[in-house]
Amino acid sequence: MKIADNIETFNSLLRRRGFIWGPSPEIYGGLAGFYSYGPAGKALKNNILSKFRLELRAFGFSEVECPQILPEIVWEASGHLERFIDPVFRCQECETMLRADKFLQEQLPNTTIEGLTFEEMEALALSHKLRCPKCDTPLGKIEEYNLMLKTSVGNGTTAYLRPETATTTYLLFNRLNQDARRQYPIKVFQYGKAYRNEISPRQLVLRMRAFDQFEIQLFIGKEQEYNYEEYDEFNQEELPLLDWQTQEKNVLVPNRISLKQAIKTNVLKKPAFAYCLFLGYYLTSKLGFPDELIRLRQHSPQEMAHYADDAWDLEINTKQFGWVEICGIHDRTDYDLKRHGQFSKQNFKIAMGTDQKLKEIPQILEIAFGPDRIIYTLLESNFCVEDERIILKIEPSIAPNLVAVFPLVKNKEKIFNLAKKVHRLLLDSRISSFFDSAGSIGKRYRRQDELGTPYCITIDYDSLDDNTVTIRHRDTMEQKRVLISEILEYINKN
Numbered sequence: 155m156k157i158a159d160n161i162e163t164f165n166s167l168l169r170r171r172g173f174i175w176g177p178s179p180e181i182y183g184g185l186a187g188f189y190s191y192g193p194a195g196k197a198l199k200n201n202i203l204s205k206f207r208l209e210l211r212a213f214g215f216s217e218v219e220c221p222q223i224l225p226e227i228v229w230e231a232s233g234h235l236e237r238f239i240d241p242v243f244r245c246q247e248c249e250t251m252l253r254a255d256k257f258l259q260e261q262l263p264n265t266t267i268e269g270l271t272f273e274e275m276e277a278l279a280l281s282h283k284l285r286c287p288k289c290d291t292p293l294g295k296i297e298e299y300n301l302m303l304k305t306s307v308g309n310g311t312t313a314y315l316r317p318e319t320a321t322t323t324y325l326l327f328n329r330l331n332q333d334a335r336r337q338y339p340i341k342v343f344q345y346g347k348a349y350r351n352e353i354s355p356r357q358l359v360l361r362m363r364a365f366d367q368f369e370i371q372l373f374i375g376k377e378q379e380y381n382y383e384e385y386d387e388f389n390q391e392e393l394p395l396l397d398w399q400t401q402e403k404n405v406l407v408p409n410r411i412s413l414k415q416a417i418k419t420n421v422l423k424k425p426a427f428a429y430c431l432f433l434g435y436y437l438t439s440k441l442g443f444p445d446e447l448i449r450l451r452q453h454s455p456q457e458m459a460h461y462a463d464d465a466w467d468l469e470i471n472t473k474q475f476g477w478v479e480i481c482g483i484h485d486r487t488d489y490d491l492k493r494h495g496q497f498s499k500q501n502f503k504i505a506m507g508t509d510q511k512l513k514e515i516p517q518i519l520e521i522a523f524g525p526d527r528i529i530y531t532l533l534e535s536n537f538c539v540e541d542e543r544i545i546l547k548i549e550p551s552i553a554p555n556l557v558a559v560f561p562l563v564k565n566k567e568k569i570f571n572l573a574k575k576v577h578r579l580l581l582d583s584r585i586s587s588f589f590d591s592a593g594s595i596g597k598r599y600r601r602q603d604e605l606g607t608p609y610c611i612t613i614d615y616d617s618l619d620d621n622t623v624t625i626r627h628r629d630t631m632e633q634k635r636v637l638i639s640e641i642l643e644y645i646n647k648n
Contacts, residue, residue, distance in 0.1 A: 187355030269456030375506025442549030
């Protein structure tokens, strides 16, 4: 039976090979917005996180970890209790809730919904006579729906699960400032869980109620934003930028220009923020996304948060869901620390520029990745079917397993034992290796192609005589005989 190179084959692969399972818990029918990662998916996620951590340490960033539950006053200060809302249509007949902007975009794909007010969206629904998809009742007024997940701590203290990791990092500023010995900018990142009570979670792991965030922050002074040394090191780097004015002309193809040119032409204002765009793009490019699938799209003034000075989404073009944001890069100004200073009665003003008498509240520049979105888009963009083979051409350094080891036959004790010895050699060298002796050699190759394993090593009868093995490459299927003593060197070189 011919294998179809389509999205149904891809979605099946995610489940069959242990990348993504759910909605969870599956044995109880599943709860929308909650998914589990199988062994392959979790290994891929861990490898991505390890690569990010390694790269960020090289760029001078430190990692922090903060609580996932915080008291009500934190979220009142951050503005989440007031502003962290979605517009919803609530059917008066069957109580079905629909996220208004998303529903309108699906029903009216040629109409720009982003940036419309509640009243404008209501008018659109009325003029197009849109109805509830479940009971066919006409849609009415839009309501506000807060996404925060509320809980109670101890003796009735109201608290909320964090909807993002960033706010919890901001609260550490005084400690971070002391720890950094007042050297600026202060560069930190945090990885962890966040929670949002989404109205209609969908699109697999792209929109969940419990999800991962990997958020990077720079606490920086106004003077340094415009005179940032690290920008000079990278200002010739070219990025695929799609500014909001170009989008207004209905042009959706990014323009690949250097950061220096973007500053010169006022596409970007601040060199420090340009550096953040570069860093987000650089980290993404290290994961093996095809260049033509990546763009950085600027928010229009209507789309931007009220406190932001600039905002861009790093997006990946997918077959199943179109352009998907995997990272948001924001100039948050001094809004966050100013608000928390007011509510906590703390003074966050410090001297950050050349004039040490001039004190200011630090600006915050943010690079916010969604690891779950990275995993989906990375798998889809590296999925292909070639000559009846399903292959995930994942970057070797982040593949769930770098190597798989097979005995040609499992009923020959000497071959089996030698294969086990080679497998152990790889593991002892801290190379991720998977041992498989079940089924024909062809089927074992196919299983590893589907998992994205770059190298398969087969131990056969000749191996017993000359201590060589066959190493097969995933992408080309090229096979090469290599001495067991040279396996590690061969893999490290290739």
